[in-house]
Amino acid sequence: MRTISFYSNKGGATRTTSVFNISAVLAKNYGAKVLVIDTDPQANLTMRYMSYKTLENGGSYAWIDGISTIEDCFLAPQRMRKAVVKDAIQQCMFPTKNGEEPSYHNIDIICTRNKDMSETTLSNVEQTISTGSISKEVLNKVLAEVGDYDYVLIDMDSSIGPLNQMSLESSDYVVTPVHVDPNSKDGIPSFSTFFSERKSINNHLEHLGFYSVRVNGNDSYAKELTAELEGLLGSNLFDTYTKEASQANWSLDNGIPLCWYEPGCQIAKNYVALTKEILYRIEQKEEN
Ligand SMILES: Nc1ncnc2c1ncn2[C@@H]1O[C@H](COP(=O)(O)OP(=O)(O)OP(=O)(O)O)[C@@H](O)[C@H]1O
Numbered sequence: 001m002r003t004i005s006f007y008s009n010k011g012g013a014t015r016t017t018s019v020f021n022i023s024a025v026l027a028k029n030y031g032a033k034v035l036v037i038d039t040d041p042q043a044n045l046t047m048r049y050m051s052y053k054t055l056e057n058g059g060s061y062a063w064i065d066g067i068s069t070i071e072d073c074f075l076a077p078q079r080m081r082k083a084v085v086k087d088a089i090q091q092c093m094f095p096t097k098n099g100e101e102p103s104y105h106n107i108d109i110i111c112t113r114n115k116d117m118s119e120t121t122l123s124n125v126e127q128t129i130s131t132g133s134i135s136k137e138v139l140n141k142v143l144a145e146v147g148d149y150d151y152v153l154i155d156m157d158s159s160i161g162p163l164n165q166m167s168l169e170s171s172d173y174v175v176t177p178v179h180v181d182p183n184s185k186d187g188i189p190s191f192s193t194f195f196s197e198r199k200s201i202n203n204h205l206e207h208l209g210f211y212s213v214r215v216n217g218n219d220s221y222a223k224e225l226t227a228e229l230e231g232l233l234g235s236n237l238f239d240t241y242t243k244e245a246s247q248a249n250w251s252l253d254n255g256i257p258l259c260w261y262e263p264g265c266q267i268a269k270n271y272v273a274l275t276k277e278i279l280y281r282i283e284q285k286e287e288n
Pocket residue numbers: 010011012013014015016017018040042044156157158214242243244245246248249252267
């Protein structure tokens with residue numbers, strides 16, 4: 001099992017869109033069994049992956065009632081953790097465009113929130129980690145109980161707080177989407193500091209690199225910055241990038257990853273290429 005965190009210290013970098021689509025490509029094209037863990041209190045990934053349940057409930061998020069969340073997994077007493085984790089793992093069922101029965105494609109999720117949908121959920125966890133009441137090892141303990149997955153992908157928010165520190169300190173790999181804009185470029189040194197601090201605690205952690213996102217081929221600034229990033233990051237910049245495309249939003253809105261929503265479109269192909277490059281980079285790291 002390989003655990004890959006999708007982390008950027010900038011908001012809106014397409015972490016959630018990436019986890020949504022890359023997990024799907026891993027399952028569809030590589031036959032992998034994938035678990036995604038949503039640790040972002042906004043619950044965007046949770047809502048996208050569980051949208052079929054929402055539809056079943058006439059558009060209401062009441063479906064989340066009773067579901068155990070990642071917070072429950074973290075706060076469970078050790079002797080109960082296995083059962084709580086098992087209970088928290090939900091199958092992702094993808095609706096089809098023409099309204100057929102949703103189908104399961106080997107992707108499971110641990111959701112970030114339950115029925116109250118409060119964004120303050122997980123702040124408990126942040127506090128208990130920072131006061132030392134639970135150790136940062138708790139995510140490792142949860143991962144030890146999830147069962148037999150090829151990949152665990154973690155969606156995170158952009159903070160540098162205890163929860164995200166823990167996610168990186170429990171991961172094998174981290175990968176960083178970077179939007180081609182001045183603020184994102186300026187955030188790269190802070191990312192590198194954050195990564196180095198986590199690596200000093202988890203020396204197993206490897207950064208697979210940065211990939212540019214939402215690139216608009218007609219944008220002269222994006223072209224120049226892309227060239228600058230190539231110089232700045234060298235081999236830490238992926239060859240693959242994602243293009244600006246409305247299909248990315250349509251697929252999120254419908255709760256259907258691009259590889260099933262519209263496999264022939266450019267952005268769907270971008271995610272296939274990105275997944276391939278992630279796997280190639282993992283292979284390279286593991287050979288060395
Ligand atoms: N290729 C794309 N083209 C156009 N829009 C996109 C593309 N990919 C993602 N988006 C949109 O960009 C926005 C940011 O994406 P996303 O929510 O995945 O980023 P994030 O890093 O998870 O953000 P947050 O900081 O809110 O967690 C969303 O509105 C998403 O629908």
